[in-house]
Amino acid sequence: MTKMQVKDVRYKYLxxxxxxxxxxxxxxxxxxxxxxxxxxxxxKTTLFKILLKVLDSYEGSVHVDGKDTKYLSRSELSExxxxxxxxxxxxxxxxxxxxxxxxRAPHLGFFxxxxxxxxxxxxxxxxELGISHIGHRDTxxxxxxxxxxxxxxxxxxxxxxxxxxxxPTAHLDIGNKARALGxxxxxxDSGKTVIFSTHDPNEASLVADNVEILxxxxxxxxxxxxxxxxxxxxxxxxxxxxxxxxINNKPIVELSLNNFKR
Amino acid sequence: MKYNARFxxxxxxxxxxxxxxxLIGRYSIFSHGLIPDSLGMDILLNIxxxxxxxxxxxxxxxxxxxxxxxxxxxxxxxEPSIVGVTQGAAFGAAFAILFLASSAIAxxxxxxxxxxxxxxxxxxxxxxxxxxxxILKLILAGIAVSAMFAGGVGIMKTLADPxxxxxxxxxxxxxxxxxxxxxxxxxxxxxxxxxxxxLLILRWRINLLTLKDDIVLSLxxxxxxxxxxxxxxxxxxxxxxxxxxxxxxxxxxxxxxxARKLFGVDNSRVIPASLLIGAVLMIAFDDIARTxxxxxxxxxxxxxxxxxxxxxxxxxxxxxxSFD
Amino acid sequence: MNQNVAIFSAVLIVFIAxxxxxxxxxxxxxxxxxxxxxxxxxxxxGRTVQINLPIERVIITGKSAWPITSAAYMFPSxxxxxxGLSPQTAEIQLFHMVDPxxxxxxxxxxxxxxxxxxEIAAANPDVVILKTSLKNDIGDPLEALGISVxxxxxxxxxxxxxxxxxxxxxxxxxxxxxxxxEYYEEEYENVxxxxxxxxxxxxxxxxxxxxxxxxGTISFNAPGAGWLQTSMINAAGGYxxxxxxxxxxxNTISFEQIAQWNPDIIFMVTYSGNPSASNVKDNxxxxxxxxxxxxxxxxxxxxVPHDCNNIxxxxxxxxxxxxxxLGELWMAKKIQPSLFANLDLAEEAKEFYMRWYGxxxxxxxxxxxxxxxxL
Numbered sequence: 001m002t003k004m005q006v007k008d009v010r011y012k013y014l015x016x017x018x019x020x021x022x023x024x025x026x027x028x029x030x031x032x033x034x035x036x037x038x039x040x041x042x043x044k045t046t047l048f049k050i051l052l053k054v055l056d057s058y059e060g061s062v063h064v065d066g067k068d069t070k071y072l073s074r075s076e077l078s079e080x081x082x083x084x085x086x087x088x089x090x091x092x093x094x095x096x097x098x099x100x101x102x103x104r105a106p107h108l109g110f111f112x113x114x115x116x117x118x119x120x121x122x123x124x125x126x127x128e129l130g131i132s133h134i135g136h137r138d139t140x141x142x143x144x145x146x147x148x149x150x151x152x153x154x155x156x157x158x159x160x161x162x163x164x165x166x167x168p169t170a171h172l173d174i175g176n177k178a179r180a181l182g183x184x185x186x187x188x189d190s191g192k193t194v195i196f197s198t199h200d201p202n203e204a205s206l207v208a209d210n211v212e213i214l215x216x217x218x219x220x221x222x223x224x225x226x227x228x229x230x231x232x233x234x235x236x237x238x239x240x241x242x243x244x245x246x247i248n249n250k251p252i253v254e255l256s257l258n259n260f261k262r
Numbered sequence: 263m264k265y266n267a268r269f270x271x272x273x274x275x276x277x278x279x280x281x282x283x284x285l286i287g288r289y290s291i292f293s294h295g296l297i298p299d300s301l302g303m304d305i306l307l308n309i310x311x312x313x314x315x316x317x318x319x320x321x322x323x324x325x326x327x328x329x330x331x332x333x334x335x336x337x338x339x340x341e342p343s344i345v346g347v348t349q350g351a352a353f354g355a356a357f358a359i360l361f362l363a364s365s366a367i368a369x370x371x372x373x374x375x376x377x378x379x380x381x382x383x384x385x386x387x388x389x390x391x392x393x394x395x396x397i398l399k400l401i402l403a404g405i406a407v408s409a410m411f412a413g414g415v416g417i418m419k420t421l422a423d424p425x426x427x428x429x430x431x432x433x434x435x436x437x438x439x440x441x442x443x444x445x446x447x448x449x450x451x452x453x454x455x456x457x458x459x460x461l462l463i464l465r466w467r468i469n470l471l472t473l474k475d476d477i478v479l480s481l482x483x484x485x486x487x488x489x490x491x492x493x494x495x496x497x498x499x500x501x502x503x504x505x506x507x508x509x510x511x512x513x514x515x516x517x518x519x520x521a522r523k524l525f526g527v528d529n530s531r532v533i534p535a536s537l538l539i540g541a542v543l544m545i546a547f548d549d550i551a552r553t554x555x556x557x558x559x560x561x562x563x564x565x566x567x568x569x570x571x572x573x574x575x576x577x578x579x580x581x582x583x584s585f586d
Numbered sequence: 587m588n589q590n591v592a593i594f595s596a597v598l599i600v601f602i603a604x605x606x607x608x609x610x611x612x613x614x615x616x617x618x619x620x621x622x623x624x625x626x627x628x629x630x631x632g633r634t635v636q637i638n639l640p641i642e643r644v645i646i647t648g649k650s651a652w653p654i655t656s657a658a659y660m661f662p663s664x665x666x667x668x669x670g671l672s673p674q675t676a677e678i679q680l681f682h683m684v685d686p687x688x689x690x691x692x693x694x695x696x697x698x699x700x701x702x703x704x705e706i707a708a709a710n711p712d713v714v715i716l717k718t719s720l721k722n723d724i725g726d727p728l729e730a731l732g733i734s735v736x737x738x739x740x741x742x743x744x745x746x747x748x749x750x751x752x753x754x755x756x757x758x759x760x761x762x763x764x765x766x767x768e769y770y771e772e773e774y775e776n777v778x779x780x781x782x783x784x785x786x787x788x789x790x791x792x793x794x795x796x797x798x799x800x801x802g803t804i805s806f807n808a809p810g811a812g813w814l815q816t817s818m819i820n821a822a823g824g825y826x827x828x829x830x831x832x833x834x835x836x837n838t839i840s841f842e843q844i845a846q847w848n849p850d851i852i853f854m855v856t857y858s859g860n861p862s863a864s865n866v867k868d869n870x871x872x873x874x875x876x877x878x879x880x881x882x883x884x885x886x887x888x889x890v891p892h893d894c895n896n897i898x899x900x901x902x903x904x905x906x907x908x909x910x911x912l913g914e915l916w917m918a919k920k921i922q923p924s925l926f927a928n929l930d931l932a933e934e935a936k937e938f939y940m941r942w943y944g945x946x947x948x949x950x951x952x953x954x955x956x957x958x959x960x961l
Binding site: 078083106110112 | 463464465466467469470472473474476477479480481482483484526527528530
Binding site: 287288289301304305309312315318420421438440441442443445451455458459552556557558 | 696724
């Protein structure tokens with residue numbers, strides 16, 4: 001069942017000559033993970049911002065539960081969709097708990113303060129992610145991996161139905177990568193619609209139900225990992241020689257040594 | 263939680279400072295025994311009490327505004343007098359006294375409008391600067407705009423005031439509570455309380471402004487609108503007290519720093535804490551201004567003399583210049 | 587935790603507001619009035635002020651207290667009532683002669699430029715006389731304590747006469763006030779009647795300069811158009827160049843502007859003994875840059891007479907102190923010598939001190955002899 005749908009979305013940044021997105025159409029099913037692949041600068045972040053209505057002067061339409069998001073306020077949308085951006089800067093040494101509380105904003109009245117209930121949700125999410133021991137730590141003193149998990153926690157605290165993550169595994173060691181990907185899979189299994197972008201096709205292979213490739217401002221391929229992650233497609237998108245093998249019905253992508261002739 | 267205990271302690275300190283301040287002054291009210299004579303009672307009720315209450319409101323308004331502006335602009339070095347709001351409000355008040363009806367309402371509306379104008383100018387000027395990081399740009403722009411409006415007050419006083427309606431320039435530029443009577447307290451009370459209560463109500467949501475604008479949008483709040491709202495309330499509270507007290511600086515900068523050191527960075531604690539700490543400090547400063555010597559020391563001088571070194575001390579410790 | 591904080595803050599604010607409200611009720615109580623024994627005066631700001639009798643102590647304080655004091659001492663009864671003068675007043679020979687007991691009436695606390703309201707109240711005045719500009723800072727808080735405050739201005743003949751009459755009521759000597767008023771009006775009229783017909787274009791250009799040397803910086807300043815000095819020059823038959831200045835404080839004037847104006851006559855004041863007006867005048871005359879100014883060329887640079895040992899502005903005859911009328915006569919004689927050839931300023935001054943300050947002839951002559959400047 002489709003949770004979110006994108007129809008023919010075009011977008012051009014002010015001052016740019018060309019459209020970044022040239023007519024993107026897609027749909028994202030409930031309870032499934034969709035991985036978005038694309039070269040640097042292909043427009044993944046732009047697409048996400050449009051899904052979130054952070055950018056709102058686009059052509060085309062975006063639908064959630066069948067409703068066009070043009071007619072939903074950002075406030076209503078924020079109760080449904082949560083975002084983990086590539087970077088979050090913070091000048092403020094909030095504690096982890098205080099920082100996560102900010103994620104409850106969509107569900108609180110404009111003049112209200114967080115309640116005991118909100119604090120309970122925070123504790124629950126921290127426990128689920130296995131990081132409840134850092135609840136009182138200063139956010140500025142966390143390691144890269146811990147920070148990323150906190151940012152994901154901040155989105156989960158929003159209790160969204162749709163979770164969008166922009167390159168959630170960037171700069172993480174493999175242990176933290178595994179944790180982040182594990183969260184992504186668990187979120188989908190618990191009924192959320194998850195969309196994440198990555199540069200690593202193997203991550204898509206590991207946790208995604210669907211893979212979409214964004215190239216030249218359009219979705220050029222959509223399907224299961226096995227269907228999309230083929231040598232021909234990857235070579236044409238990334239311009240690199242790859243070898244694809246199958247292990248346990250999942251494609252494993254490796255760079256071919258032909259790239260590195262000595 | 264330890265914060266509750268600290269709040270309680272602060273509250274007790276406030277009560278003590280308030281009470282003791284009533285008892286000190288150039289006139290010794292206990293000269294005739296434990297019960298003050300009738301002049302002493304008069305001085306207590308009609309000179310000291312309104313003045314101390316005004317000092318408390320002054321401290322609260324400037325501190326809450328400072329804390330709110332620091333969060334809104336993600337800049338730990340701003341306060342109303344650095345971004346031009348204080349000087350703009352003083353200009354507005356002088357303008358109203360000279361050219362509009364000298365009623366309290368006209369003065370406060372004019373002070374608020376010019377305070378907002380100054381803030382807007384500072385903000386726009388800072389975006390167009392080519393030099394320095396974001397924090398520095400805002401301060402540089404603020405310096406320029408503050409100077410402009412302070413100069414404007416000077417011009418109005420020296421050139422446009424043949425009938426000597428305006429208080430002396432030294433009052434505007436150095437600030438002071440020497441002439442405060444009950445009437446002045448009532449003038450500032452409604453607008454100042456309105457601004458302070460509005461900031462109190464928003465004290466948690468202000469935290470959102472410390473995140474990147476994109477993220478705030480994804481959380482369902484328009485950061486631009488929230489920032490404008492917060493700035494407006496901060497300006498209102500500042501304008502109300504500045505029209506009675508003249509230009510007072512530094513307090514809005516130091517107090518939030520102290521509050522953050524004691525209560526962490528969550529503004530839902532920092533703003534109420536700033537109110538208390540600001541009230542205590544300003545009452546103490548004014549006590550010094552009116553008791554230390556026979557001649558009154560302008561309040562702005564006391565806040566600068568003590569405030570500036572205090573700030574340097576705070577900033578030179580761990581993390582200076584950021585929100586630590 | 588957030589709840590507690592909210593409650594606490596709300597309580598704090600409610601407390602302050604409640605305190606304010608309670609005070610409002612207190613404030614609207616009327617101060618006790620002794621129905622039978624009081625006088626009512628209308629002061630320079632047009633307010634009706636009630637002063638309870640008997641009046642035993644009058645305090646004149648704040649900025650501009652000195653000139654007001656000099657006017658007060660013209661009333662013989664003032665001696666017994668005045669208190670809180672600045673200690674420097676007692677150093678002035680003239681005032682010592684007027685009031686030999688002046689030392690007991692000084693107070694360093696009250697005599698400062700920004701006196702503390704509580705201290706003024708503690709001195710128990712029956713009425714406080716202040717310059718109009720001190721209403722916000724000193725007058726209002728004093729009235730909040732129920733102390734009678736009377737504002738005076740003294741910046742031109744009309745207000746001088748009016749304020750003198752007010753002081754006459756306070757010092758219980760309205761007859762004397764009438765005398766004083768008559769004298770000032772007559773003398774002023776004597777001057778004006780001879781000069782008013784002179785066309786502005788035919789008058790000498792006169793510039794009054796206040797030389798100020800403060801902490802290393804030197805400035806020449808001129809009074810504003812609305813000031814006493816300017817109107818004095820105009821009345822004395824000159825064209826006051828300061829007519830063209832709008833500022834309300836002393837206007838700092840550059841040498842270029844002075845050169846541009848090229849005054850025919852310069853009146854010099856310094857309000858101090860170091861340097862005195864005469865010192866500055868001598869320096870000027872020897873200074874080559876100034877030698878091109880008409881006033882210098884024709885030797886018409888005059889140091890304004892000062893009869894208070896060069897201490898402060900109180901004794902300078904251009905100031906709104908009681909001897910400004912002598913200053914008016916002096917200016918008339920300097921500006922229009924042919925019209926006022928019969929004026930003998932030394933004689934006028936001697937008679938002034940004898941008549942208005944009760945000095946005997948010897949003392950009066952002593953004072954005249956120590957007048958600095960170009961009498």
